[in-house]
Amino acid sequence: MNIAPKKQNINLLLKPIVKENEIQEVSFQGRAKHKPSDLSSIEISAQQAKSITSVTGGIEDLIKTLPYVNSNTELSSQYMVRGGNYDENLIYINGIEIYRPFLIRNSQQEGMSIINPDMVANVNFSAGGFEARYEDKMSSVLDITYRLPRKLELSGEASLIGGRLTAGGTTQNGKLSALVSARYRNTNLLLNTMEGDTDFNPIYKDLQAYLNYKINPKWNLSFIGYISQNDYEMIPKSKVVDFGSLLQPLKLTVGFAGKEQDFYRSMMGTASINFKPNKKWNIGLDAFAYDNREKEYYTIASAYQLETFDPETGAPVTSYDVGGEINHARNDLRVRTVGAQLKTKLSPTVNDDVEVGVKWEREKLQDFTNQWQLVDSLGYSSPRKYVNPGELDASELKLKYQIAGRNHLEANRLSAYAQYSKKMYWGNNRVFVNAGIRLQHWDFNKQTLVSPRVQIAIKPDWQEDMLFKLSAGVYYQAPFYKEIRDLDGNFNSSIKAQRSYQVILANDYEFKMLDRPFKLTTELYYKYLTNLIPYYVDNVRTVYTGQNNAKGYSYGIDARLFGEFVPGVDSWISASYARSYENIDNKGYIPRPTDQRFRFSIFYQDYMPKFPSMRVNITGVFAMGLPNGAPIFQDPYLYTKTLPSYKRVDLGLTKVFIDQKDNKPKGKTFWTNFRELTLGVQVFNAFNIHNTVANQWISDVNTGYYYPVPVYLTGRFFNVKLEFKL
DSSP, rough: OOOOOOOOOEEEEEEEEOOOOOOOOOOOOSSSSOOSSSSTEEEOHHHHHHHHHOOOTTTTTHHHTTEEEOOSSSSSSSETTOOOOSSSEEEEEETOOOOSEEEEEEESGOSSSSSGGEEEEEEEEEESOOOTOOOSSEEEEEEEOOOOOOOOOOEEEEEEEEEEEEEEOTTTTEEEEEEEEEEEEHHHHHHTTTTEEEEEEEEEEEEEEEEEEEEEESSEEEEEEEEEEEEEEEEEEEEEEEEOOOSEEEEEEEEEEEEEEEEEEEEEEEEEEEOOSSSSSSEEEEEEEEEEEEEEEEEEEEEEEEEEEEEOOEEEEEEEEEEEEEEEEEEEEEEEEEEEEEEEEEEEEETTEEEEEEEEEEEEEEEEEEEEEEEETTTTTEEEEOOTTTSSSOOOOOSSSSEEEEEEEEEEEEEEEEEEEEEEEEEEEEEEEEEEOEEEEEEETEEEEEEEEEEEEESSSSSSEEEEEEEEEEEOOOOHHHBBBOTTTTTTTTOEEEEEEEEEEEEEEEEEEETTEEEEEEEEEEEEEEEEEEEEETOOOOOOEEEEOOEEEEEEEEEEEEEEETTEEEEEEEEEEEEEEETTTOOOEEEEEOOOEEEEEEEEEEESSSSSTEEEEEEEEEEEEOSSSSSSSOOOOGOOOOOOOOEEEEEEEEEEEESSSSOOSSSSGGGGGSSSEEEEEEETTTTOOEEEEEEEEEEEEEOOOOEEEEEOOOOOOEEEEEEEEE
């Protein structure tokens, strides 16, 4: 039986095949949980910054273990980067630039860092070549982000030199959160390890708060504020310093009368509103105000005797000089700044970012200076002209130096930036490019700054995990209070910004050694410096000449090996070689006061394998002496004296009683209320090396020779510290 096949009509609608364009996200892999967007930055763990054995108790002491950072004093949180001085570094907290006190002269006056480690979430640091969104300074950026608490918390610390208490919490719906912290510090016990008989009464205290309110998923309000106050009193009595060489041992005996009493108060408040209409747009508006009040009052008279001894018998042989000094200062400074900034960020794709920002600041300075020094040597004021023996010295009484000024300044500073970031593929290689430009105008000196900056990174498609980076740009040191004041104490309205042309080449190599991750970072840099303002370094204060009459250059190589030298904890070793030169009035190139040369540092963490609750951290530094030992206000070409090398080891031992890992309290007892409880012993300057922070210059009136008498830093000190967290 034949069955005829059935017919079926099928209507087909053919559509052209359209291939959708997929945007592939380019990412740079790294071990850091919070990868900094700035390619020149590295991230530092906030937990590591809290655990470091530190005199100042701040984040900056961990920064000082990086290869390109130098600071030859343990009492200050200030630092120098790649040949720059203490004033060339930017500090941000939640996107707002922070000012340090201006009149601090001695490192022991500073007290503690403005950055509170208990409140820190992220720490990013760049030693140069940073993006256009950062302000105009020549050396570095320390970018701090404060954290938001997720639940109710209370933590604190108590030690022999101070303590802190931090409280935080959030509402049940998570919209409102607050973090408040208070700190107190008195380093009297530590300062008593310095040579000499001196009564110290240094009191440092501050209060900081960070509030955040989420109106809805698109709108967010926040406020950050702080108030800090340093009261420093010093009453010197006597000092004996042995120095010189084995063949010519010298001894300086000094008696004092008078005292120094300083006062530093800083206040800052910032209100911010953030609007994020969608995933691509982010708009932020900040309004800020800053008020700084500083008083430096001292009148100290001293009488000294300089003598030498027989190196074998120790009997006195020659008295080189008998004289005295009177140091006097009545310095008052008031700095007030108000302003606002608008920042926008557009991310049209996951690989593209466009950022634009504008900022306005109104600055008001009131500066009253009266500072002088009288030096007497064998009954004659110095400096004086040479007089033949037997002739009458009819010269007038002369001061060694005098700075007197009454200055008022009211000025506006406008700045803006725009930058574009792009992540892409070049073949199978991943590439990141950031290019931007920054503008600034200050109506005090009528100068407009134009600062182009660029960053390029390439991650080759190699078996080795390597990243190559290039940063370049023009960076300015925008002048402010210190730069505009000349040696007579007057403001110079014709001062110009110092300028630095920078090129930085870097390589990151990540590898495994001993089955643990490591990262080797190597950087080469060169800076050409123009419009430089020469300066003297007086302990930790930078004193500018107030004239753009110098040029210079800096170069160097930095290396840092980072990784788990001990399983589970990070440590690193840093080494650098750096030089910095300047040419003043075309007299020839000489080392700058911050010429670093060779430096080696280590931050090492460990624990006992059988007793992991016993932990140790070691911080070690060796740095060649800086050439800032010349007398202040003297011709630097006449002095080539450098300070001795800086050598220091700090040791921290910690016993963990309670944590959220292996040491949780059992049962329901009083101790179950604690999330963390540790007891530690800190050994500052473990090998009791008396480092030199500056020189005191004593002259022989007969020959005119100046003897550099070292000013020593602190000796060994044991501190006990208790920390808890509820």
